[in-house]
Amino acid sequence: MAFYDKIKWVLGILIIFVLIVTTNLIDRNNFLRVRDSVATVYEDRLVANDLIFEITRAVHQKELAAVEADSLFFLERNGQANTAITEWVTKFGQTKLTPEEAGVFASLKGNLEALKDSETTYVQAGFTQNQELLAHLSRARENLYKLSKIQLQEGGRQIGISKKAIDSVELFTQIEIYFLIFLAIVIQVIVIYQPRKRGPA
Template sequence: MGFYNKLKWVLGILMVFVIIVSTNLIDRNNFIRVRDSVVTIYEDRLVATDLIFEMSEAVHTKELAIALVDSIYYTRQNKEVNQEIGELISRYESTRLTENESKIFKELKNNLETLKTLEITYIKSKFKQKDLLNQRISELKQNLSELSKIQISEGKRQMSISKKAIDIVELFTHIEIYLLVFLAIIIQIIVMYKPKKK
């Protein structure tokens, strides 16, 4: 085998190697995007949705106690419910928040602090001054509803990111197969081709 033939073989094999390595690097990058998207959907969206649900239940308990003028709730359970809400808030803070979500979450925390102050006033008024308390609870429910909607839209966005990454992987896989077939044909032609001797 002459030098020219060896060079053709080396260049042919090198081209195939470069194409395979480059498509694998692209595939690896896209799989990382899919993995990150799935992790985000679980850790930052599903967990957050569960925390929002638990906070909503706690706020609903408070709303029910106000409607029923349940003095026993305020003397025995309210402190525990406030602690539970505080723990849920801390856990929610550890998730990755979008800019809009941060703003609404900050409003939620402010409304919760105001609610605690209003509850003290409500107890001191012998369970009579409940208008401001009901208003604050309505605002809290609105905050929780908005946060819930953000979880859905962000979950959809993350799913879209992972779908695009998977589509790109599929596209490059097809391109890789076609290129490999094309290169195999070219290599066969180069190997089989024998120039005519004059």
């Protein structure tokens, strides 16, 4: 095999190698984006939404007890409800929060602390003055509603990131296939092509 032919082969193989490495790096990057997006949807959105649901349910029980002047709830079960809410709030704080979400979450924590104080006042008043308690419960419910909507929006945004990454992988895969076909044709031409030898002048 002539030296010139060896160079042609080496160049052809190097081009294919560079193409494969480049597309693999791009595919790897897109795969990581999809993986991170799926993990975020589960850890920071579905789990967070479940925590919001649990806190909302506990707040609703408190609201029902306040409306019905259920002294038994506030004397026997409210402490357990507050402990559970504190745990759920702590877990929620450990998820990845957007700036908007962090603001609403800070407001929720403030309202829940104020709620505890108003519950103490309500019990000390003999379960007769529930206006302040109901106001804090209403504000907490509003915070929880906003947080729930944010989970939906952010979940949709992460799914959009995944979809773009997957579309990008599909596009680069198609480009890679077409380019490999083109290279195969070029290499075949280079290998098969034999320049005509000029006859004697």
